Amino acid sequence: MTVYFIGAGPGDPELLTLKAARLIGECPVCLYAGSLVPPEVVACAPAGARVLDTAPMTLDETHAEIVAAHSKGQDVARVHSGDPSLYGAIAEQIRRLKADGIAYQVIPGVPAYAAAAAALGQELTIPQVAQSIILTRMSMKSTAMPAGETLENFARTGATLAIHLGIRALREIERQLIPAYGADCPVAVAYRVGWPDQQLIRGTLSDIREKVRQAKITRTALILVGPGLSEAHGFPDSALYDAARPHVLRPRAATGAGVR
Numbered sequence: 001m002t003v004y005f006i007g008a009g010p011g012d013p014e015l016l017t018l019k020a021a022r023l024i025g026e027c028p029v030c031l032y033a034g035s036l037v038p039p040e041v042v043a044c045a046p047a048g049a050r051v052l053d054t055a056p057m058t059l060d061e062t063h064a065e066i067v068a069a070h071s072k073g074q075d076v077a078r079v080h081s082g083d084p085s086l087y088g089a090i091a092e093q094i095r096r097l098k099a100d101g102i103a104y105q106v107i108p109g110v111p112a113y114a115a116a117a118a119a120l121g122q123e124l125t126i127p128q129v130a131q132s133i134i135l136t137r138m139s140m141k142s143t144a145m146p147a148g149e150t151l152e153n154f155a156r157t158g159a160t161l162a163i164h165l166g167i168r169a170l171r172e173i174e175r176q177l178i179p180a181y182g183a184d185c186p187v188a189v190a191y192r193v194g195w196p197d198q199q200l201i202r203g204t205l206s207d208i209r210e211k212v213r214q215a216k217i218t219r220t221a222l223i224l225v226g227p228g229l230s231e232a233h234g235f236p237d238s239a240l241y242d243a244a245r246p247h248v249l250r251p252r253a254a255t256g257a258g259v260r
Contacts, residue, residue: 003066003076003097005090007083007109008037012194015110016041023107027077029069031062036081036220038195045077063096070102083111086135087164111135112222113162116190119200122229124160127238130228132159138166138173155180160226167221170209177225178205186229191221202229 004023009015016024024030025044032042034053045051050069054062062078069076080088084106097104113135117124125131134154139145154161155177166173167189177185183206191199203211205225212221 001070001073001075001103003078003102003104004107005084005088005093005104006077006079006107007088007111008032008041008079008081009110010082010112010115010194011036011038011041011192012115013038013040013043015115015194017107017109020107020109023075024077024079027075029065029074030077030079031065032077032079033081037079042077042079059092059096063093066097066102067100070100080109081112082115083109086111087137112164112190112193113224115193116162116188116200116222116224119190119193119198120188120202120224120229122231124224124228126228127236129230129235130158130160130226132157133162134159135162135164137164138169151176152180158227160224160228163223163225166223167212167217167219170212170223173223173225174205174209181205181225181227185225185227186231188224188229189217189221190224191215191217193222202231 004027006020006023008020021044024042025046028046028049030042030045030049030051031054032051033055035055042051052065066076078093080090082088084090085108090106094104113124113133124133134157136149136151136154151161151173158180163173183204185205187203187205187208189201189208189212191201199215199217201208201211201215
């Protein structure tokens with residue numbers, strides 16, 4: 001018996017990996033985080049499977065379901081939103097599985113920041129503008145952030161920030177980021193990416209809070225901040241396909257004008 005922690009991606013059932021869809025379709029027990037994973041994602045569970053929304057359940061209750069499945073030799077599909085390695089709350093589940101000698105595997109999924117970038121139709125790593133992405137969150141009512149992991153510290157890098165659990169803390173985000181990025185720094189808010197009611201809101205650190213308020217978004221959104229989100233052009237082409245820069249798969253630089 002194995003527990004499969006499965007990344008469901010942002011919500012679009014078509015963004016499940018082939019392996020994720022296969023496992024959900026094979027496991028006789030399916031536990032999914034219904035507040036973030038739509039029922040359509042687990043609709044491929046086999047007929048007669050025990051399918052439970054764990055949103056109203058406690059950690060002990062979900063673990064009890066796994067232990068019961070283990071006693072019957074039944075594999076469990078434990079379905080989480082996005083990618084389980086990012087704010088998936090799987091570490092405490094794995095700790096309990098190890099204590100009880102229950103085998104597990106982690107199946108990756110499309111993370112929220114990647115789905116948001118795709119929905120926005122842009123690359124997040126722009127040559128000579130932004131080459132790093134910092135994934136972080138606001139503490140709000142969640143567990144406290146480790147010392148040193150603050151927006152102010154991250155802002156000093158100038159990197160693109162992907163901020164989870166921060167839609168209700170936009171005033172604080174502005175306060176901490178404007179000194180480093182400037183009031184005109186581009187911001188994008190991605191709400192329920194991959195769901196039918198998806199919304200994408202672009203703005204700046206100075207006006208995004210009002211735009212979000214008007215859209216009445218209060219949860220389930222990712223905030224992207226950084227100069228790399230600018231829709232302005234003018235950055236240099238990447239050296240990856242530069243004819244003047246040979247590499248192991250293109251050993252000789254092109255000599256003709258305009259040849260790529």
